[in-house]
Amino acid sequence: MPDQTLAxxxxxxxxxxxxxxxxxxxxxxxxxxxxxxxxxxSIDENIIEKAQAADKEIQKGSxxxxxGIPIAHKDIFCEYETKTTAGSRMLENFVAPYDAxxxxxxxxxxxxxxxxxxxxxFAMGSSNxxxxxxxxxxPWDENRVPGGSSGGSxxxxxxxxxxxATGTDTGGSIRQPASFCGITGLKPTYGRVSRWGMIAxxxxxxxxxxxxxxxxxxxxxxxxxxxxxxxDSTSAQxxxxxxxxxxxxxxxxxxxxxxxxxxxxxxxxxxxxxxTTIKDLEKxxxxxxxxxxxxxxxxxxxxxVIAPAECSANLSRYDGVRFGYRCKEPxxxxxxxxxxxxxxxxxxxxxxxxxxxxALTTGYYDAFYRKAQQVRRLIKNDFVKxxxxxxxxxxxxxxxxxxxxxxxxxDPQEMYLQDVYTTSANLAGLPALSMPAGFVNGLPVGAxxxxxxxxxxxxxxxxxxxxxxxxxxxxxxxxxx
Amino acid sequence: MKVDKKTVKEIAAxxxxxxxxxxxxxxxxxxxxxxxxxxxxxxxxTKDITPMANPHDARQILREDVCKDVEHRDLFLAxxxxxxxxxxxxxxxxx
Numbered sequence: 001m002p003d004q005t006l007a008x009x010x011x012x013x014x015x016x017x018x019x020x021x022x023x024x025x026x027x028x029x030x031x032x033x034x035x036x037x038x039x040x041x042s043i044d045e046n047i048i049e050k051a052q053a054a055d056k057e058i059q060k061g062s063x064x065x066x067x068g069i070p071i072a073h074k075d076i077f078c079e080y081e082t083k084t085t086a087g088s089r090m091l092e093n094f095v096a097p098y099d100a101x102x103x104x105x106x107x108x109x110x111x112x113x114x115x116x117x118x119x120x121x122f123a124m125g126s127s128n129x130x131x132x133x134x135x136x137x138x139p140w141d142e143n144r145v146p147g148g149s150s151g152g153s154x155x156x157x158x159x160x161x162x163x164x165a166t167g168t169d170t171g172g173s174i175r176q177p178a179s180f181c182g183i184t185g186l187k188p189t190y191g192r193v194s195r196w197g198m199i200a201x202x203x204x205x206x207x208x209x210x211x212x213x214x215x216x217x218x219x220x221x222x223x224x225x226x227x228x229x230x231x232d233s234t235s236a237q238x239x240x241x242x243x244x245x246x247x248x249x250x251x252x253x254x255x256x257x258x259x260x261x262x263x264x265x266x267x268x269x270x271x272x273x274x275x276t277t278i279k280d281l282e283k284x285x286x287x288x289x290x291x292x293x294x295x296x297x298x299x300x301x302x303x304x305v306i307a308p309a310e311c312s313a314n315l316s317r318y319d320g321v322r323f324g325y326r327c328k329e330p331x332x333x334x335x336x337x338x339x340x341x342x343x344x345x346x347x348x349x350x351x352x353x354x355x356x357x358x359a360l361t362t363g364y365y366d367a368f369y370r371k372a373q374q375v376r377r378l379i380k381n382d383f384v385k386x387x388x389x390x391x392x393x394x395x396x397x398x399x400x401x402x403x404x405x406x407x408x409x410x411d412p413q414e415m416y417l418q419d420v421y422t423t424s425a426n427l428a429g430l431p432a433l434s435m436p437a438g439f440v441n442g443l444p445v446g447a448x449x450x451x452x453x454x455x456x457x458x459x460x461x462x463x464x465x466x467x468x469x470x471x472x473x474x475x476x477x478x479x480x481x
Numbered sequence: 482m483k484v485d486k487k488t489v490k491e492i493a494a495x496x497x498x499x500x501x502x503x504x505x506x507x508x509x510x511x512x513x514x515x516x517x518x519x520x521x522x523x524x525x526x527t528k529d530i531t532p533m534a535n536p537h538d539a540r541q542i543l544r545e546d547v548c549k550d551v552e553h554r555d556l557f558l559a560x561x562x563x564x565x566x567x568x569x570x571x572x573x574x575x576x
Contacts, residue, residue, distance in 0.1 A: 094560070095560070097553070097556050097557065097559075097560065190535075190536040190537065191536075191537060191539075204534060204535050204536065230544070233541060233542050234535070234539060236537070295525065298521070298522060298524075298525050300518060301518045301519050301520075301521045301522045302522060304515050304518050304519060305515075305519045305522070308515060312496060316496075316497070319497070320562065321561065321562075321569050321571055322557070322560065322561055322569060323557075323560040323561060323562075324562075325562075326562035326563065330572055331572065332572050332574075333571050333572050333574050335499075335572075336571060336572055337497045338497050338498060338499040339499055341496075341497050341498055342498050342499045342500075342501075347504075347507060347511070348511075350496075350498060350508065350511075351507075351508065351511030351512060351515065352515070353496050353498075354489070354492050354493065354496055354498070354508060354511065354512050355511070355512050355515035355516060357492050357495050357496040358488070358492050358512065358516070359519070361492070361495070368516075368519055368522075370532050371522050371523075371525075371527060372519070372522060373532030373533050373534060374525075374527035374530040374531070374532050374533070375522055375525045375527060376532075376533045377530055377531060377532065377533035378525060378527065378530060380533060380536065412510075412511060412514045412515075413514045413517070413518065416514075416515075416518065427536075428536060429535075429536020429537060430536075453537075
């Protein structure tokens with residue numbers, strides 16, 4: 001059962017091949033066996049009761065689309081009466097007083113929450129090594145990182161500890177770990193999924209999305225996660241597609257753009273994976289054409305001004321007064337603020353808050369923050385122009401396969417370059433998916449499909465048809481050993 | 482842009498951090514790396530380009546001005562590390 005996809009588990013439960021209780025119990029056993037991966041920060045203590053309650057609903061004939069399916073939530077989503085830590089000491093004991101909209105939407109669809117997955121602290125990191133709760137290990141090679149920041153979700157799905165999980169993506173945090181762990185992950189259009197109850201990192205970039213084994217599973221998850229939410233003024237008032245219904249429709253005359261300079265940067269093995277992916281996509285009827293994205297190289301510097309600037313404002317709320325970590329015996333109010341923040345937040349988070357605070361100070365605002373926002377528009381304009389001639393864009397997801405734990409920990413700049421192919425979609429607000437496309441030295445490699453605004457259905461459909469003629473997405477870490 | 486101890490101290494004060502001597506070096510390196518990357522933006526031609534704060538250039542929407550019963554005082558006070566008689570507790574600020 002744990003090896004099955006979300007679509008298969010839905011059928012398994014509906015057709016009463018097994019109960020939600022049996023499925024949940026088997027996943028809990030597996031989570032225990034794989035505890036060395038450190039995928040979960042917490043497991044829901046009431047999960048068995050929830051599974052039994054779901055089984056009763058099934059007996060009564062309920063047709064909720066995800067009824068009784070155990071899924072995991074990145075520990076950045078508030079869940080009522082559940083510890084929600086964002087991977088930080090600051091929120092180590094924070095028990096959320098309400099459900100994030102993503103959580104309540106999935107509950108409404110019948111899903112049951114297995115637990116909260118490990119992540120880089122406040123989603124700041126590309127290796128899961130900045131988590132206060134220790135790093136997650138990559139199921140393909142436990143000496144390697146799973147990527148980040150949604151590393152716990154990616155590793156949990158890859159290790160078959162759950163069939164699907166939620167993630168968030170501010171600069172690549174769904175797609176990069178999906179690539180490193182050999183799963184499928186989608187960052188939707190900015191505003192497609194509500195950010196209410198999702199702990200903020202950089203509000204104009206943050207977007208929640210599904211992580212699962214297949215594009216078909218991501219389509220099922222996205223349908224339930226999406227929609228306008230009055231509680232999030234940036235959530236889009238755009239109708240939600242029936243993504244599953246689009247999956248197998250003929251692609252028609254579909255053109256994918258290639259920005260050649262991105263392909264030329266790759267090492268020969270990864271380059272071969274991308275070439276093979278392009279050939280496979282041609283088999284399903286896609287044609288390719290070259291496009292130009294002249295400002296693509298500015299995405300990383302623009303991102304590393306805008307994201308820190310927004311995080312410096314968002315994380316000012318952690319002051320030791322209303323919730324979260326509070327230092328012991330402060331002598332005055334200023335010391336309470338300063339020591340609570342200094343002791344409660346990790347080094348990478350502090351680095352980004354400091355850089356962001358600097359970028360917003362008088363004298364440097366125009367040179368850094370305003371300039372980055374102008375470059376952001378140039379990047380968006382390049383994509384808008386490109387999408388006049390193509391339906392999708394293909395790119396690598398990451399510059400390498402999963403690296404070793406600690407390998408880049410002392411070199412933040414090297415770590416930041418992990419996001420080189422992913423940040424531009426966040427800056428422009430476009431949807432983008434990473435799908436398993438092959439292996440290099442036994443480690444998964446992902447290929448990225450970037451789509452036009454609110455065209456998640458098209459991305460998922462192409463990925464699904466690619467997955468119909470390949471089996472990279474079904475190869476599990478266990479089958480390799 | 483060269484980050485030095487003075488800059489780090491000034492920014493730390495704005496960001497409400499207490500910087501210990503042993504952390505100064507890491508913070509200088511951390512900030513320096515980010516700002517070095519940012520400096521490459523100088524090469525981009527941005528004359529007459531309007532800054533973009535939101536991917537959809539969306540404006541803040543307003544809801545109807547209707548009062549709703551959302552009294553959650555006890556719920557939120559329960560999250561506080563220290564609270565008493567319906568108030569958050571902080572060190573004394575007025576003698």
